[in-house]
Amino acid sequence: MTTNEKYREINHYIYESLHDIHSLKVEAWLEHVVFTIEWWFGVSLSIIPWIVWFLFHNKKSRHRMLFVAFFITILASFLDTIGTQFGLWIYYYEVLPWLPAYLPWDWALVPVVIIGLLEFKPEYSPFKKAFLFAALSSFVGEPFFEFIGLYEPIHWRSFYSFPIYIVIFLFCYWLSKRSFFPCMDLDRALLERSFLIQ
Structure with a gap:
């Protein structure tokens, strides 16, 4: 047996094992998580922040902020998945059983808080906002989720x-200031105008 064939055989065994484990996870989720108070709390946290942002955001910067939020969602989900895969922390009462990351945190709370801070008092120092965001997320958000039993750090501390969070916020600030957004708005205006002419 060649090295390549051996690797393929090992990989096949690993994927079969993962499939079996994941089936057990979904079974346990269906029996013990879905429609519990904790699950509804997670669903609410996934939706309400976006509704609040949509009602109060600056309409002129909507596309810019949604672009930044999309980036944050991808980055937060990636980092969260890496953390769970390496056994640094674990989540309970997931909204969806197929994601190792905690959907309300990565897809709603972190992106909405960051874009909300970016829009609020834009003249304020981004470093102060980054510090505030990092402090609230690390020393209030994470301990709160641990306290209510949705998150358990295993080989992780909040101060890590x-x-x-500071780097993420500052990068998002930098991203939100890129100059290609006016071009996107101009393209959209031209597109809308061409449909009106026809």
Whole structure:
């Protein structure tokens, strides 16, 4: 048996094992999680922040902020997945059983808080906002989720998250200031105009 064939055989065994484990996970989720108070709490946290942002956001910067939020969602989900895969932390009462990351945190709370801070008092220092966001996320958000039993750090401490949140916020600030957004708005205006002419 060649090295390549051996690797393929090992990989096939690993994927079969993962499939079996994941089937057990979905079974347990269906029996013990879905429609519980904790699950409804997660569903609410996935929807309500976006509704609040949609009602109060600056309409002129909507596309810019949604672009930044999309980036944050991808990055937060990626980092969260890496953390769970390496056994740094674990989540309970997931909204969806197919994602190892916690959907309300990565897809709603983190993106909405960041874009909300970017829009609020835009003249304020981004470094102060980054510090505030990191402090609230690391030392209030994470301990709160641990306290209510949705999150358990295993080989992780809240202060590890603090510099990561600062970097994420500052990168998002930089991203939100890129100059290609006016071009996107102009393209959209031209597109809408061409439909009106026809």
